Amino acid sequence: MIGNIRGLILILMFLFVQPTLGATIKVSPAINALAKALKAANKNDTLLIQPGIYKEHDILIDKKLTVIGVQWPVIDGENKSQLIFITADSVTVQGLQVQNTGRSSMTDMAGIRVQNAYYANVQGNKVLNTTYGIYLQNAAYCTIKGNLIHANAVDELNSGNGVHAWKCHDLFIDNNDIAGHRDGIYFEFVTESHIRGNKSKRNVRYGLHFMFSHNDTYSKNEFSDNGSGVAVMYSKGVVMTDNIFRHNWGDAAYAILLKEIANSHIEHNLFVKNTVALYMESSTNILVEKNRFIDNGWAIRVTASCDKSTFQQNNFIGNSFDVTTNGTVMLNVFRQNYWDKYDGYDLDKNGIGDVPYYPVSLYSVITERIPTAMILYRSFLTNIMDQVEKVMPSVTPDQLKDTEPRMKKWNL
């Protein structure tokens, strides 16, 4: 058998003349077929995995190989162990169905793990029912693209993340469909990376979670129905554009939670029906512009510890409360936003309201202190209270205002 394969390789090498291209090897289901084939393969070879079930684990890829599944061959860990383990540079894994890793508190069991390797290309795989879907450790210049990563996590303790990256840089996470993990995408110490077009939903904790990850760009992703939305902490130079944050409901659920973020840019995102769309704590120099905040409980919650941030040209429509804060100081700027609750006038017809808009309502301050009072919201009584406060502000911070409120909504 092996002799045959060797022969085949030789023939192929002669046929293609170019020796670096490697051979193409078909692998069919058998006991330890994958392990044997991988061991036997040479650098630059291509392995075509034939359809069938491969009950193998700890499948080590330690040389530059291209592993391609033909019609979704299944690699099943039988809920015991971890599966594909990539330690060499420039490995491609494509078209596999990787499923049923074990769960362990000692090691992070992953469907596909890339460790200390560059230029890995993990593309178009189905990663099902794994603790960790795709796990990147000390990796760089890797592409994770078009994978379907689904699990059914029920609590935070016994679950892992869909795409997990630790100490990486220059990753490209593109168009993956992630659901049912602890965190959909988890980054820790990951820099200069692009996350684009992913869908991350129904994760127990966060759709996207990153810490200490600087200069990353997130665009056109969709985060919905996650336990607590998206959490972004201790990072600089974050760019988030064109993402959709939908339906992240619950106490302590935020479409985005920003904690100690600096010099970042949040632009043209859509926030729909989240309990809190944007929560900011101890963050500085953030530009929030051209976003749409629609039907959220609280559009923006910004603590007094934030400064030098600008909120401009956003649309605020149908939110229960537009802005809340926890202090009376406001070191951030709101301008040229459209607020649907604004009832000022525009006598000079320049499209900008002639009186400022105060986005913090009295009742939002009251419910902040006494959440139960929310049950009386929108009653005749609370309407009167809000109106009186508007005329004579006493509790709400008068520095927090939009001096150039737009009369018409922005076309975003």
Next chain:
Amino acid sequence: MKTIVKYVLLDLFRNRIILVYSLILAVLSISLLGLDNNPTKGLLSLLNVSLLFVPIITILFATIYFFNSVEFTELLLSQPIKRNTVLLSQYIGVAFSLATAFGIGVGLPLLFLVSGTASLVLVITGILLTLVFCSIALLIFVSFKDKTKGIGIAIAAALFFSLLFDGLLLAFIYSFSDYPIDQAVIAILAFNPIDLGRVLMLLQLDTSALMGYSGALFKKFLGSASGSIFSIVCMLFWVFVPLLLSVRTFKKKDL
């Protein structure tokens, strides 16, 4: 029963106040919904109008109507007809015509301008409030002999439910905010039909915010359909309990 209802409706559909009420609601609805290109905002304004005006107008109109038709009631009762039949027929006539006025004034514009679940809930809320305050008006009518006194009580009841009750509840929440009072608050809420109607709408418009509360009961109550079902069931109680009490009182009432 059918005959009396038919003739009461015949009278009420030509009643100027009912026509004006319907017309004012329609003008308000169209202007509030049409002025803004933001349907949620229009819906909210309409909700405020409904919660404020529907109870007071309904209770006042119904109370005055019941007192004014005492002589007619006597005439009907001198015929071989049961007392219950006469009373309930008049209730159905008044409640139906006011509910129709609301349905035409608010429901139709909503249907054409902002159709959706929230609009439907608003119409249901308005109609339920109409039925509730007609019931309360009937109870006032059978409990008091004097018309002036009855109208006074009706105004007091409307004010109590639309303003005073919430004030007291807010004071209660303020003073006991350190204790787990969620359950008590929901229970208290059941005693005010206007609040129940408002909660029905709150569950439509502010679910996102309501989900931000950690209280398990609140979440259970507000997060699922059970909150809406609870509110509707309580409002139906508010329709039928005063109605049954009225029937019982009316049996022994001297006209």
Next chain:
Amino acid sequence: MISIDTLTKSFGKFTALKNISLQMQAGQAISLLGPNGSGKTTLIKSILGLVIPEKGTITINGHVVKTDWNYRAQIGYMPQIGRYPENMTIEQVIRMIKELRKDVKKYDEELIEGFGLDRIKTKTMRNLSGGTRQKVSACLAFLFSPDIYILDEPTAGLDPVSSELLKDKMLKERSAGKLILITSHVLSDLEGIASHIIYLQDGDLMFYKSVEELQIATGEEKLNKVVAEVIKKTIPQTAVNP
């Protein structure tokens, strides 16, 4: 026909009727008299079941008023103040009452024609004068030819012609063997109609006698004189207006 046994009714502290017992027979036209607040209306309303008696029973042709509401089919009632739903026409009111009384097929519409109501039948009640509304009430009371008529101030507010018409109608019904119970302040209107007189004061039954009997006792002819005379004799001076 109407049998009242120890009827008592009070409103709060005020006792409107004290232990009243009466027997009224077919063919009688009884004039119910008494000053304001003497209990006349309460008595009528008790018979109609509009006021619930505190004590005592009322039986009408064998039906006990308290339990059996069907007896009201035998009574035609004309209230003192006739108020109807404002936007209904005369025609609609009459039709409604007819529809409510499906048991009756033959209608006595003599008064409707007599009063000329059929000529203004499309007028709404709101636009009618008090007298016209009174006519509507009268028509309704006589519509089904009941055995008993209860008429509360029937002629008050009627023009003399209509008043005469109504009196003729009452006489006709009386001679047909019906029982008529009338309250009226205008005694001359009852001349020739009333066969008996009931006099109430402060809830007490002062007397219940036939007109002939009283005429003999007082030696007077005219009804108002008779009554004045009787009151002077039978009721202690202190009870009459001071």
